Amino acid sequence: MDVKVLEIVGWNVGFQKIPFTNVLRSDLGYSLSEAKAITDAVLEQKTVALEVDGSRYALLVEKLSKLGARLALSEPGETAL
Secondary structure, three states: OOEEEEEEEEEOOOOOHHHHHHHHHHHHOOOHHHHHHHHHHHHOOOOEEEEEEHHHHHHHHHHHHHOOEEEEOOOOOOOOO
């Protein structure tokens, strides 16, 4: 399995914390307490690195960006959103 690291470096105005937590649970398999801890860390402007299946990386980037997460993309040539 191709694993990529998705770094969440903060949030933008309009960050949707409940839907964000739900994506962490449904798409990445985190428990409610794990997902809430990640969401809380993002709200505290802490960088969170998540290992994701490379085949789902682009989809997760799109979903989390739409919910207001600020991401540092690890692909060559890409910049933080």
